[in-house]
Amino acid sequence: MTPQTITASSAGTWQLGDLTVNRLGFGAMRLTGSGPFDLGTPSERERALGVLRRAVELGVNHIDTAAFYFSSLRSANELINTALAPYPEDLVITTKVGPGRDSGGEWWWAEPAQLRGQVEENLRQLGRDHLDVVNLRNNRPAVEPFVERFGALAELREAGLIRHLGVSNASAEQLAAAQAVAPVVCVQNRFGIGATAEQREVLRICGEQGVAFVPFFAIAGEGREGGAGGAEDQAVLDIAAAHGASAAQVRLAWTLQQGPHVLAIPGTGNPDHLVENLAAGALRLTGEELARLDAI
Numbered sequence: 001m002t003p004q005t006i007t008a009s010s011a012g013t014w015q016l017g018d019l020t021v022n023r024l025g026f027g028a029m030r031l032t033g034s035g036p037f038d039l040g041t042p043s044e045r046e047r048a049l050g051v052l053r054r055a056v057e058l059g060v061n062h063i064d065t066a067a068f069y070f071s072s073l074r075s076a077n078e079l080i081n082t083a084l085a086p087y088p089e090d091l092v093i094t095t096k097v098g099p100g101r102d103s104g105g106e107w108w109w110a111e112p113a114q115l116r117g118q119v120e121e122n123l124r125q126l127g128r129d130h131l132d133v134v135n136l137r138n139n140r141p142a143v144e145p146f147v148e149r150f151g152a153l154a155e156l157r158e159a160g161l162i163r164h165l166g167v168s169n170a171s172a173e174q175l176a177a178a179q180a181v182a183p184v185v186c187v188q189n190r191f192g193i194g195a196t197a198e199q200r201e202v203l204r205i206c207g208e209q210g211v212a213f214v215p216f217f218a219i220a221g222e223g224r225e226g227g228a229g230g231a232e233d234q235a236v237l238d239i240a241a242a243h244g245a246s247a248a249q250v251r252l253a254w255t256l257q258q259g260p261h262v263l264a265i266p267g268t269g270n271p272d273h274l275v276e277n278l279a280a281g282a283l284r285l286t287g288e289e290l291a292r293l294d295a296i
């Protein structure tokens with residue numbers, strides 16, 4: 001594939017509420033250091049800023065971030081602000097709340113009353129007066145605590161701090177319960193080749209309802225926070241070779257071909273990977289190839 005000529009619009013667009021985004025977006029979690037939550041090894045600042053600027057030049061208008069994406073010296077939100085503000089009119093920045101990290105990097109989880117502080121932290125860091133999309137990141141199977149927090153976010157939406165709401169790491173039951181409180185424009189869940197029946201079911205429900213489904217770890221797979229780089233499945237390698245593509249591109253293309261409502265937010269701090277990932281939007285896998293990948 002000749003990646004330089006392909007931009008983020010090659011996989012088409014989708015609506016997040018009244019906001020139109022290219023289906024191929026960008027995840028900011030990999031910008032801050034060698035491991036996403038590694039306080040010790042910050043990324044090279046100019047390189048990270050360059051990746052963000054290049055992404056937007058190549059048509060990315062959907063960036064996923066969080067205030068808790070930081071290393072000892074880099075904050076994803078600060079990098080986004082520095083690289084891209086004043087923001088392009090069409091840029092949609094999606095952030096997520098629920099989890100928090102204190103200044104030493106220790107994790108904590110917000111009670112409903114603490115969500116406003118997390119939203120305001122994102123507003124300050126991004127330099128905005130409202131957030132385009134905020135996902136409530138879930139961390140447990142119970143429905144009630146999740147809905148209680150979602151209700152607190154719905155109030156912040158009513159107050160004008162947030163334009164649209166989404167949910168993350170949510171089950172079908174939690175999604176339905178949230179939708180009874182306020183509209184949900186996207187579901188950001190773990191998904192990729194090898195997805196479980198339960199993961200596929202949430203994707204299917206989103207498709208039926210016209211809700212965006214936004215997978216994370218679509219490239220990293222089982223490598224999760226540790227990133228890509230483990231042994232690759234032979235079917236992925238064979239199909240990549242047949243298209244003159246990389247394994248990461250095949251993983252992204254498979255994900256995008258699961259439905260028009262599926263958006264991609266591949267994460268990278270590497271400018272070459274950025275270009276390669278955007279080019280995956282133009283890669284079309286055959287029915288036979290999709291079936292072979294489905295079987296993994």
Ligand SMILES: NC(=O)c1ccc[n+]([C@@H]2O[C@H](COP(=O)([O-])OP(=O)(O)OC[C@H]3O[C@@H](n4cnc5c(N)ncnc54)[C@H](OP(=O)(O)O)[C@@H]3O)[C@@H](O)[C@H]2O)c1
Pocket residue numbers: 026027028029030064065096137168169188189215216217218219220221224225226227228246248249265266267268269270272273274276277
């Ligand atoms: N809601 C949630 O709970 C949640 C959880 C995790 C992530 N997220 C969001 O989802 C986004 C995507 O997830 P992710 O970044 O964890 O995983 P990912 O996009 O599946 O994969 C990123 C990993 O793959 C590598 N990579 C990226 N492009 C590559 C390429 N073309 N060739 C080879 N390696 C490549 C990256 O390393 P390099 O930097 O070296 O390219 C990194 O290790 C995140 O950035 C974040 O915004 C959300």
